[in-house]
Amino acid sequence: MTHTLKTLATSSMLALAVFSAAPAVALDEQQKKEMGAFIREYLIENPEILIEAQNALEAKQQSKRVEQSMKGIxxxxxxxxxxxxxxxxxxxxxxxxxxxxxxYNCGYCKRALSDMDDILAKDNNVRFILKEFPILGPDSLAAHRVANAVRLLAPEKYAQFHRTLLGAEEHASEATAVAVATSLGLSEAAIRKSMAEKPNDDIVRQAYQLANSIGITGTPTYILGDEAVFGAVGSEVIEEKVANVRACGKATC
Known part of the structure; x- marks a missing residue:
């Protein structure tokens, strides 16, 4: 370490000690300028410290996110x-x-649809729950209302409805969702009657509350065991966590 850096390090530690031990003691303007110059010189000569600080911040934030999600679950x-x-x-x-x-309008969810199907095809001992979480605007909310009507009127057709609507390239809306439902043999009149009489407002509200408790801010998000898995991570990651739950009762052993 050069003499300048040693001086900087010593000065910085002394400054921190002063601030910690005696908050009422303030640096005068000249001392502030000198301290600022020392810190600036040190950071310019050692910019990797900024990367280390950023990495430490991200690790701390991730740790808090994991802690929140586990408590929420x-x-x-x-x-x-x-x-x-x-x-x-x-x-x-x-x-x-x-x-x-x-x-239904999440592009990553559309890509992850095949992950779900792969998992179910390979493993006949997995229970897969679909949690409706419309967060991408009014059209998503309307499409999910139609989905709820399908669940109530013909639950045996929901899986096909889900795969068809989520797997479509077009934007999901009330109109496209109703078109999918009627193509499966449901009556549009019955769908609209169900939507009016039994809206899914409470279901969506509960999903929002759960997401807030767990720390979910986007889709898809998976819950396995005690852990939230954020994003379209691929079937291999989910399969590994399924195996972990079987082995040790947790998504990460």
Missing amino acids: ADNRQQIFSSPTDITLGNPKGDVTVVEFFD
Whole structure:
């Protein structure tokens, strides 16, 4: 370390000590300028410190996010894994449950649709719950209202409805969702009657509350065991976490 850097380090530590031990003692203008010059010189000569600080900040934020998600999951297990308003695909008595928060207009959810199908095709002991989470505007909310009507009127057709609407390239809306539902044999009049009489406002509100508790800000987000998995991470990552839940009861052993 050069003499200048040693001086800087010593001065910085002394300044911190002064600020910590005696907050009432303030640097005069000249001391502030000298301290500022020392810090500026040190950072210019050692810019990697800024990267280290950024990495440390991101790690701290991620740690807090994981802590929040685990607490949110622990506090809301009944609503997450056993809500009567959710649709379950795969094995309803499977030994591992995967919960997916999704939006019909989420591009990443569309790409992740094949991940769900791959998992269900390979593993006949997975219970897969679809958690409707419309966050991408009025059209998403309307499409999910239609989906709720399908769930109520013909739950046996929901899986096909879900795959068709989510797998479509076009933007999801009330009109496109109704078109998918009627193509499966449902009556448009019955759909609209169900939407009017039994809207899914409470279901959506509960999903928002759960997401807020867990720290979910986007889709898709998966819940496995005690852990939230954020983003379209791919079927291999989900399969690995399913195996972990079987092995140790947690998504990460």
